[in-house]
Amino acid sequence: MRFKTALLSALFSVLCFSVPLAHGAEMGKLKYGDFKKHTMCKGCHREIHQEWSQSLMSQSFTHEWDQVEYFKLALPHSKKLEKVAGVKAGCIGCHSPLAFLSGDTPPKEAKAGTRANEGVSCVVCHHTTGTTEAEPFNFSFTIAPGKTINGPRKDAKSPAHGTKYSEFLRSPQFCATCHDEQSPYGAWVKATYREWKAGPYAKEGTRCQDCHMYRAEGKSASMGKKRKDIAHHVFHGSHFANKLAGAVDLALYAKKKKADLGAKFTFRAELFNGKVGHMIPSGSAEERMLWLEVTAIDAEGNRFNIPVTPKGFPGEEYTIADPSVLAYQAMGEIMEIAGFKGLKRDGNVSKGSRIFRKPFFDPKGRMTVCQWYTAENTKIDYRIGPRETKIERYSWKVPMDVTPGPVTIEAKLYYSQIPSSVGEFFKLPKDEYAPILVNKASMTIMVK
Ligand code: HEC
Numbered sequence: 001m002r003f004k005t006a007l008l009s010a011l012f013s014v015l016c017f018s019v020p021l022a023h024g025a026e027m028g029k030l031k032y033g034d035f036k037k038h039t040m041c042k043g044c045h046r047e048i049h050q051e052w053s054q055s056l057m058s059q060s061f062t063h064e065w066d067q068v069e070y071f072k073l074a075l076p077h078s079k080k081l082e083k084v085a086g087v088k089a090g091c092i093g094c095h096s097p098l099a100f101l102s103g104d105t106p107p108k109e110a111k112a113g114t115r116a117n118e119g120v121s122c123v124v125c126h127h128t129t130g131t132t133e134a135e136p137f138n139f140s141f142t143i144a145p146g147k148t149i150n151g152p153r154k155d156a157k158s159p160a161h162g163t164k165y166s167e168f169l170r171s172p173q174f175c176a177t178c179h180d181e182q183s184p185y186g187a188w189v190k191a192t193y194r195e196w197k198a199g200p201y202a203k204e205g206t207r208c209q210d211c212h213m214y215r216a217e218g219k220s221a222s223m224g225k226k227r228k229d230i231a232h233h234v235f236h237g238s239h240f241a242n243k244l245a246g247a248v249d250l251a252l253y254a255k256k257k258k259a260d261l262g263a264k265f266t267f268r269a270e271l272f273n274g275k276v277g278h279m280i281p282s283g284s285a286e287e288r289m290l291w292l293e294v295t296a297i298d299a300e301g302n303r304f305n306i307p308v309t310p311k312g313f314p315g316e317e318y319t320i321a322d323p324s325v326l327a328y329q330a331m332g333e334i335m336e337i338a339g340f341k342g343l344k345r346d347g348n349v350s351k352g353s354r355i356f357r358k359p360f361f362d363p364k365g366r367m368t369v370c371q372w373y374t375a376e377n378t379k380i381d382y383r384i385g386p387r388e389t390k391i392e393r394y395s396w397k398v399p400m401d402v403t404p405g406p407v408t409i410e411a412k413l414y415y416s417q418i419p420s421s422v423g424e425f426f427k428l429p430k431d432e433y434a435p436i437l438v439n440k441a442s443m444t445i446m447v448k
Pocket residue numbers: 036037038040041042043044045122123126149150151152153154155156157158159160161163164165220221222223224225227
């Protein structure tokens with residue numbers, strides 16, 4: 001067994017990283033050849049393989065934005081700034097664990113077709129034995145490749161490999177080894193596990209696996225037993241519009257459904273996160289936005305944008321869309337673009353929309369999408385927690401040019417992975433940053 005002790009890995013991390021990294025996984029102590037390819041599992045575990053192939057786990061290195069962020073931003077930055085030097089290997093620790101374990105850092109770009117492209121593959125998870133941390137983060141998994149595959153069953157028998165029951169694989173701490181992350185500046189830049197832990201689902205015993213690997217009757221392998229509760233490897237998250245659809249309830253209420261031209265009409269929107277086991281947005285919070293766009297449409301189809309009424313909390317300006325504000329200046333510095341003033345902080349989100357987000361700030365105090373270059377992200381957090389309700393209020397002075405008669409007030413809740421300004425700047429495929437509709441609600445009022 002190649003299982004290494006926590007002590008050795010801790011020592012290793014001190015020697016190789018200028019960052020407060022926890023380390024189970026050790027760089028360069030293994031080789032690609034120690035791990036079987038996912039194609040070896042495909043023949044027997046057909047459905048699981050299909051599901052995994054369509055999930056982001058199989059694309060964690062090759063996905064366009066991952067390639068761009070690593071090769072155009074993080075990697076060059078790691079060579080320029082000592083403080084972030086560790087991310088050259090660090091990003092790979094979670095995004096392409098086999099490359100990291102084999103010491104292939106930086107790996108070649110995806111188009112070279114190396115084994116780095118396998119991403120978070122079957123053997124990464126199924127040879128994991130545990131973690132060096134009580135509350136894991138920063139790829140602190142321990143791993144032991146070999147003939148034995150760890151799994152959730154005590155009675156599994158396979159003609160192709162040994163099997164071993166693993167309590168760890170079934171725990172949320174297992175997911176936390178990659179889903180929580182601390183930056184070289186000590187900021188928690190991913191905290192999905194910690195958010196879950198602090199919320200109601202952890203107390204009720206609902207695990208990550210219960211919502212992201214649903215169970216159904218069937219067989220996990222062609223020669224396997226028929227079982228009632230096979231774990232499906234879908235890992236649906238925000239990249240699956242169907243997982244996002246309806247994830248937050250949305251409704252509009254008003255005291256009366258009548259308004260006068262030139263007078264104020266007040267109403268409210270209620271948003272309830274009844275389905276997401278952690279914050280929404282979670283994960284890569286530095287670049288995720290959830291926003292509520294409210295529009296009035298009169299009988300002639302004229303559209304009027306209705307801005308949210310500010311609540312007055314510190315930092316609220318970051319949560320109300322303003323197309324005139326620029327941010328993300330660090331990108332220009334890293335890429336050495338002369339005269340770079342920044343990109344639109346909120347992309348194309350319409351002015352006055354409430355944005356549910358957690359802004360990250362670089363050591364110079366500017367908002368950033370570079371999570372590794374994040375020094376502060378605790379002061380403003382206007383996301384919607386698990387089972388939390390947020391109420392947004394609106395006070396609309398009905399413009400004189402609204403056509404009297406029925407007016408529809410429409411609220412649309414959108415989600416995006418990356419601000420459109422950043423997506424356009426890097427010419428990413430549109431589907432990596434286009435707005436995804438989470439929910440909508442409307443009400444009709446009479447205007448006279
Ligand atoms: C020749 C067919 C075959 C191949 C190839 C194969 N497996 Fe299996 N595997 C099985 C069978 C059969 C079972 C038992 C299923 C059951 O009992 O429900 C199994 C069980 C498992 C389990 C569950 C173990 C447990 O204790 O719960 C895991 C995980 C697993 N395989 C992963 C893999 C991975 C990863 C690969 C590729 C490296 C692979 N298998 C290749 C047939 C195969």
